[in-house]
Amino acid sequence: MNRAPLPLAAVAQLEVVRTRLALVRPFVSAHGTEEAKEVLLVRAVAPDGTEGWGECAAPAAPTYTGEWVDGAESVLRRFLVPAASAGRPAGVVGHPMAAAAVEAAVLHLRLALAGTELAAWAGAVRDRVPCGVAVGIAGSVDALVGEVAQHLADGYRRVKAKIRPGWDLEPLGALRSTWPDLALGADANGSYRRHDVDGVLASLDALGLVEIEQPLPADDLVGLAELRRHLETPVCLDESIASAADLETALALGALDHVNLKPGRVGGIAEALRIHDLALARGVPLWIGGMIDTGVAKAVSVALAALPGATLPGDLPATSRWFTRDLTDPWELAADGTMAVRPLGAVHLDAGS
Numbered sequence: 001m002n003r004a005p006l007p008l009a010a011v012a013q014l015e016v017v018r019t020r021l022a023l024v025r026p027f028v029s030a031h032g033t034e035e036a037k038e039v040l041l042v043r044a045v046a047p048d049g050t051e052g053w054g055e056c057a058a059p060a061a062p063t064y065t066g067e068w069v070d071g072a073e074s075v076l077r078r079f080l081v082p083a084a085s086a087g088r089p090a091g092v093v094g095h096p097m098a099a100a101a102v103e104a105a106v107l108h109l110r111l112a113l114a115g116t117e118l119a120a121w122a123g124a125v126r127d128r129v130p131c132g133v134a135v136g137i138a139g140s141v142d143a144l145v146g147e148v149a150q151h152l153a154d155g156y157r158r159v160k161a162k163i164r165p166g167w168d169l170e171p172l173g174a175l176r177s178t179w180p181d182l183a184l185g186a187d188a189n190g191s192y193r194r195h196d197v198d199g200v201l202a203s204l205d206a207l208g209l210v211e212i213e214q215p216l217p218a219d220d221l222v223g224l225a226e227l228r229r230h231l232e233t234p235v236c237l238d239e240s241i242a243s244a245a246d247l248e249t250a251l252a253l254g255a256l257d258h259v260n261l262k263p264g265r266v267g268g269i270a271e272a273l274r275i276h277d278l279a280l281a282r283g284v285p286l287w288i289g290g291m292i293d294t295g296v297a298k299a300v301s302v303a304l305a306a307l308p309g310a311t312l313p314g315d316l317p318a319t320s321r322w323f324t325r326d327l328t329d330p331w332e333l334a335a336d337g338t339m340a341v342r343p344l345g346a347v348h349l350d351a352g353s
Contacts (some may be wrong), residue, residue, distance in 0.1 A: 001123045001277050010112040013045040014102070016076045018069075019352025021294065021323050028137040030164035030191040031063040031290040037202060037292050038069040038321065039352060042076065042231075044105040052109025053347050055297035056101035057264030065097075065218075065239065066267065072098040096242065096267035097289045104300060108344060117300070117343045124306035128338040130313040132158030133321060134187065137167050141174045148175060157337040158183040158210065158313040164191040165346035168200055177206045179191070183313070187213040190239055194223045197230055204233050210312075211236040211258050218242075234258055238289060244274040251282060258312065260289040263300050267341055272304060280309030288314035295328025296321065299344040302331070306341045313337075327353045 005226040021037045028034075040056040055330035058072040075098045082092035084102050090097070093276045111118055132154040138144035148159055161172060163186045175184055184207070192201060192215050201215055211234040216223045220238035228235045234257035240257055241247050242265060250256045260277050279286040291297070298316070316339055319330040327347050333339055 001273075001280075003273075004081065005122065005218070006107075006110045006114050006121070009106065009113050010047055011044050011085070011106065011109065012047045013043075014105070015043050015045075016073060017041040017043055017349065018073060018079060019349055021325075021327070021328075021352055022323055023098040023292070024320070025325060026136075027292065029162040029187075030137075030189040031059075034060065034292065036060075037294065039239060039294055039327065040076070040101065041347075042081065042295060042344075043106040044109040046113060048187050050109060050110060050112050051347075052105045052107070053296050053344060054101040054104030054106075054108065055264065056097050057182060057262065057291040057293070057297065058097040058289070060351055061133065067095060067097045074102075076101065097264055100266075102269035103270065103272045104263075107269055111316060118269070118304070119303035119306050119341050122269075122303060122307060124341060125308045127143055127341050128167050128225060128305045128334070129302055129305040129310070129316060129340050129349040130157045130342060131316040131318075131333055131337055132156055132160060132183070132332070133317045134160045134162065134315050136162050137164065138171070141171050144171050145174055145178055145243055148179075152182070154318070155335050155337040156317075157335055158185065160185040160315060161191070162187050162188050164188065165196075165200070166286075167254040172207050173206070183210050185209055185236070186236075187217045190214050192216055194220070194226070196283045197227050201227065201232060205231060209233050212239045213260055214240065216270040221250055221253050221255045225253040228255060228257070236260055238262065239265075239279055241275065242270055244278050247275055247278055247284075251284070257285070259284055261286055262289040262291060263304060264293075264297055269304075275301070276304065276307055276309045280344045285311045287312035288316065290315040290317070292322055294323070295326040295331055295345065296347060298331050299328070299342070302339055302341050321322060
């Protein structure tokens with residue numbers, strides 16, 4: 001897709017801001033339990049006072065990828081922000097979540113100074129986007145069914161259930177038997193191995209899932225290609241796709257059916273757009289994922305979910321899914337399971353603890 005170049009913006013100040021938001025309930029996945037969101041932001045300020053904001057997606061511990069919030073903060077303060085402030089390359093290898101926060105802050109500022117918004121500039125084709133929700137590993141199957149019932153009553157159009165060895169067929173089977181027509185997916189976060197292909201993973205085909213996300217580790221693209229040949233259930237890749245080049249490789253190997261695109265994880269909006277454009281050109285269904293985002297990152301995710309290549313409902317929960325109070329005006333879910341595409345607006349740091 002062709003996007004109009006934006007004018008360069010004079011940045012008077014770049015700063016790193018950190019706060020903390022408690023979650024309304026703990027969230028459990030194959031990577032562990034999260035009870036709060038350690039929020040790491042970058043603020044870009046123009047000489048006239050116009051602000052741009054970016055959010056770093058790094059979690060509290062390096063269990064999802066190698067990045068974590070304390071390390072990301074150090075890299076931002078010592079390397080990325082000083083380099084961006086001086087207008088020079090940082091020369092930093094890796095740390096895409098930290099780099100994405102700087103990129104988003106500066107891009108948000110440039111868009112504001114140009115009098116436009118991310119969705120319009122990127123090529124959005126809709127003003128509302130369909131929303132799904134992820135549910136963690138619950139204390140019991142009954143608790144999981146009760147949580148999903150509430151999410152469906154709220155209007156979400158798709159449910160993605162976190163699974164791991166020992167928590168898979170029983171909870172998924174309970175959800176499928178309760179809601180035979182539910183758009184239900186499973187996310188393993190890379191917690192299975194090739195020897196599971198003929199066991200648990202093969203048994204998932206009987207459940208009519210819309211996809212299984214990241215069943216094997218991120219670096220096992222050959223194993224994922226073999227698994228895909230054995231399964232009827234579509235395979236979605238998340239952690240394996242860190243760049244458009246990774247998507248090219250996965251497509252060449254036949255390792256995926258769908259893409260979960262998280263702009264904060266792939267190094268920022270520019271790389272996210274390259275992945276989106278490639279998926280669109282190759283006809284690969286794609287959806288926008290989340291990382292327990294505040295409203296700062298949600299504004300980016302919702303804008304990208306409005307692009308033509310985002311053909312599946314994304315993990316775009318309302319503010320109330322995670323927080324009692326967000327850093328932005330609340331992101332709300334309509335009764336039809338959609339969310340309005342809107343600009344970021346003001347950031348309220350006093351919402352944090």
